């Protein structure tokens with residue numbers, strides 16, 4: 001028996017993925033694996049296609065009229081554009097957290113319970129237990145356990161973002177997509193989110209878009225550098241930041257342009 005630690009498999013994989021908004025090509029022939037139970041950071045200057053790529057992974061771009069794609073995206077070896085794939089189920093398996101926290105104008109409890117109720121869960125005890133588990137998982141439980149019936153809108157920005165993470169986790173996704181989840185937060189709230197990401201990767205596969213180089217270096221195992229709709233290189237985060245193969249990556253991570 002080999003004592004080598006098993007290298008992680010690709011939980012998701014884009015193959016030659018091109019996505020256009022009308023006639024504008026936003027990403028061009030991207031091939032990239034998102035490894036299981038690892039954090040993959042997507043970095044690159046504004047407009048290079050990071051968010052487009054991230055949104056492709058759970059077909060959020062389908063909601064934007066005029067988009068079309070070519071190439072493939074696999075989730076556990078199934079093409080997510082296959083006719084057999086139910087997009088609601090896909091988005092349950094591949095959850096998303098946005099840049100701006102977007103709690104519903106409902107109680108803290110109901111925000112987290114929302115996806116479970118939509119999925120048909122009715123049993124009160126089961127709902128309560130899943131809500132608690134998700135809030136604990138998002139490191140928010142202790143701060144809100146005595147005010148679960150109060151409005152989520154009364155929480156601080158950082159708490160609201162952790163609530164959105166709890167909401168995403170409640171339906172037990174396998175992959176979490178995060179689009180600049182800490183960019184609207186102060187340094188303390190940002191540190192909490194980063195700590196949380198670190199803990200979540202024991203259970204989830206995570207892809208995160210960030211503009212913050214230090215954040216990418218702190219939270220991710222692998223980093224993919226996008227430039228003008230293309231993937232320039234992807235590798236272990238340490239390699240990308242200390243020994244990139246491509247000059248454009250080096251110029252970007254050392255702050256020569258951005």
Ligand SMILES: Nc1ncnc2c1ncn2[C@@H]1O[C@H](COP(=O)(O)OP(=O)(O)OP(=O)(O)O)[C@@H](O)[C@H]1O
Pocket residue numbers: 021024025026044045046047048049050051052053064
């Ligand atoms: N809904 C849309 N309709 C038309 N073009 C779009 C749309 N969304 C993005 N684009 C264009 O696609 C390209 C890639 O945008 P995208 O938002 O993916 O880049 P990004 O790297 O995430 O940028 P940022 O860091 O500024 O968020 C850009 O040229 C952008 O203008």
